[in-house]
Amino acid sequence: MYKLPELEYRYDALGVHISKNIMELHHSKHHQTYVDKLNLALSGHAELTKNTLDELLVGLSDLPAEIQAAVRNHGGGHYNHSLFWKFMTPRGDGEPSGELSSALEQRYGSFQAFVDEFEAKALGVFGSGWVWLQPDLSIVTTPNQDTPIMNGMNSPILGLDVWEHAYYLDYTYKRADYVKAWWNVVDWQFVGKLHQDSK
Numbered sequence: 001m002y003k004l005p006e007l008e009y010r011y012d013a014l015g016v017h018i019s020k021n022i023m024e025l026h027h028s029k030h031h032q033t034y035v036d037k038l039n040l041a042l043s044g045h046a047e048l049t050k051n052t053l054d055e056l057l058v059g060l061s062d063l064p065a066e067i068q069a070a071v072r073n074h075g076g077g078h079y080n081h082s083l084f085w086k087f088m089t090p091r092g093d094g095e096p097s098g099e100l101s102s103a104l105e106q107r108y109g110s111f112q113a114f115v116d117e118f119e120a121k122a123l124g125v126f127g128s129g130w131v132w133l134q135p136d137l138s139i140v141t142t143p144n145q146d147t148p149i150m151n152g153m154n155s156p157i158l159g160l161d162v163w164e165h166a167y168y169l170d171y172t173y174k175r176a177d178y179v180k181a182w183w184n185v186v187d188w189q190f191v192g193k194l195h196q197d198s199k
Contacts, residue, residue: 001039001049004032005082013090017181022169027085030165034077034145041070053079057150076145080130084161089187100192107137115183118160122179128163132156133191135198157194158186 007027012020042048045064048056056063056071057079063071095111096104108114121139122131129143135154142148148156160182167178 002035004035007085009090014185017184019170031081034074038074038078041067073145076147079147087158088185092184093188096188096192100195119179122162125162131160133158158191
């Protein structure tokens with residue numbers, strides 16, 4: 001049913017910020033495992049094949065009890081990572097521009113103040129999880145592979161994976177270094193479009 005999405009850039013395209021080794025491992029191994037295990041969980045439930053991944057995650061409590069945990073973990077992992085790859089670009093925009101830039105400054109006082117709060121939330125995630133920027137420009141976190149849409153929220157417009165598998169080969173245990181480096185590869189054009197489209 002589900003397939004690993006192809007990246008729009010090479011594994012080595014994010015340079016010194018996120019290495020080829022971590023990108024290849026993260027995409028071709030970790031993400032592929034989420035896809036495989038999600039497909040396995042759904043293999044005995046042909047009636048669910050008409051549902052989109054979003055519908056499965058939003059309606060998690062309505063699924064058969066025996067597959068809810070697998071869909072939550074592996075479906076969530078597939079959903080989160082499919083977004084995550086799109087939030088990054090080799091061109092490294094640096095900062096948002098236009099309406100998104102103005103909106104972030106209005107809400108947080110400055111772009112740097114937004115960055116500081118986002119980083120604080122990322123470093124505050126205990127264990128494994130994600131930090132997200134929502135269309136209303138609030139910053140939320142989710143544990144493990146939970147997604148905002150599981151909790152009745154809209155799909156995020158930016159997100160950062162703070163599982164150790166996302167950075168350990170490059171940054172060992174130094175999550176803060178990884179988070180700071182990640183800003184260099186954020187695709188602000190894509191994020192700005194998502195923000196505009198969410199209105």
